[in-house]
């Protein structure tokens with residue numbers, strides 16, 4: 160109770176600091192996620208139908224996934240220093256594996272006959288990818304995006320360790336200053352943001368599934 | 375006109391060619407059924423025609439042009455393609471599926487809409503009922519019809535079909551075959567159709583080509599092949615009842631004799647098989663024909679014999 164009161168008190172006294180942290184957190188997450196998708200999606204499309212490369216990509220993604228987020232951040236520190244850029248890059252690296260793996264699996268599992276028909280009817284490679292392959296793979300691709308988004312939103316809390324800002328700052332500051340209220344606000348906000356991301360993508364996914372007609 | 379000359383496909387790592395110097399021509403407006411045991415190279419041959427499979431050798435001409443020199447993607451837009459698994463796009467409506475090639479060809483929206491309704495109607499699907507549906511809301515037979523409609527939408531002169539009615543039950547299958555056959559004849563399409571069903575081959579193909587281990591075993595009009603298989607392999611493939619199958623291809627009037635008989639006359643266009651069936655069913659020695667005269671058991675046997683005059687000029691041969 161006391162802790163909650165402290166949190167409410169801190170929030171009432173520092174609304175702008177809180178909103179600023181939320182804004183930074185969202186910015187870090189969005190740019191990191193966007194960057195990750197921008198690399199993983201085309202990469203997935205490119206390797207999906209080349210068995211050797213696809214396996215290599217999935218293996219690489221698996222390896223990347225086993226490295227703890229904090230270790231990725233720490234590894235980037237000597238390379239890129241501190242601040243927004245290395246944080247965003249670390250988050251992009253984190254977003255990469257789920258998007259890549261799900262894109263490759265989705266494309267490889269797409270209805271062979273439909274793809275064959277698309278080719279046989281005279282669709283070029285780009286049109287096939289955009290109009291047939293990706294839509295057919297979209298349920299899995301979308302699930303990949305959801306996983307990546309939730310991971311990135313959670314991991315963005317760690318950016319504070321290399322000076323990237325975000326809600327993690329509230330937690331570290333609260334710890335350093337023994338200010339439980341501030342720490343709690345940060346922690347709860349991070350958790351809620353992750354939950355909201357999961358729920359939002361879940362809704363989108365269901366909408367998409369309905370549009371695909373359950374096929 | 376589709377002309378294959380010495381067309382060959384050697385898959386990497388295979389010890390023999392999957393398709394070995396196949397020469398075959400399908401004249402304008404006729405159909406040819408490719409038939410043979412599993413693995414004999416039927417699908418590979420068909421897919422070389424629209425270059426889904428690149429030939430390792432030989433030449434290919436479609437409507438007089440060297441198809442191997444054309445851009446494969448453009449080439450395919452002018453060739454209708456129907457596959458066994460149908461391969462409709464599950465995320466698109468029936469109308470959108472059918473509109474695929476017209477869109478690729480850059481037709482105006484109004485023209486596409488009219489064409490979609492036209493081909494759906496041609497293939498026996500009421501546009502008002504089916505155009506907006508998704509493939510998963512169709513029966514197997516309806517899906518096959520959409521597959522045919524989609525192949526016809528761009529009005530290609532040439533049509534390739536790979537076991538087009540494989541996924542439906544025998545009754546629907548027979549009806550679809552009849553309808554599609556009639557449709558393709560009226561549209562004067564040049565058709566190459568793969569099947570492993572002899573009945574289907576005989577019904578759909580003006581000519582039949584039998585493949586064996588990638589080589590052409592025999593290529594002839596259906597009735598002629600049934601009468602005179604080139605070798606033991608073809609004879610065995612056609613089955614011991616081939617003479618009976620052949621009767622379905624010959625007109626009942628080939629067994630016409632003067633005379634009168636009791637009972638209902640056979641319909642015009644009846645085959646020798648129909649005449650024989652009627653003779654056996656009625657237990658009579660003669661059945662009346664539509665345009666006068668009768669068909670007798672002796673006459674049917676004579677007309678249906680491989681060496682008879684009728685065999686030299688069978689009904690419906692190219």
Ligand SMILES: Nc1ncnc2c1ncn2[C@@H]1O[C@H](COP(=O)(O)OP(=O)(O)OP(=O)(O)O)[C@@H](O)[C@H]1O
Nearest residue numbers: 385386392410411412413414415416417418419570
């Ligand atoms: N993509 C491929 N790569 C390697 N070999 C192939 C490929 N496609 C077919 N083959 C081989 O080529 C041969 C002919 O195959 P094809 O599919 O043309 O036979 P088919 O006559 O259509 O048989 P079915 O009646 O079973 O469909 C087979 O030995 C097959 O294993």
Ligand SMILES: [Mg+2]
Nearest residue numbers: 416417418568
């Ligand atoms: Mg085949």
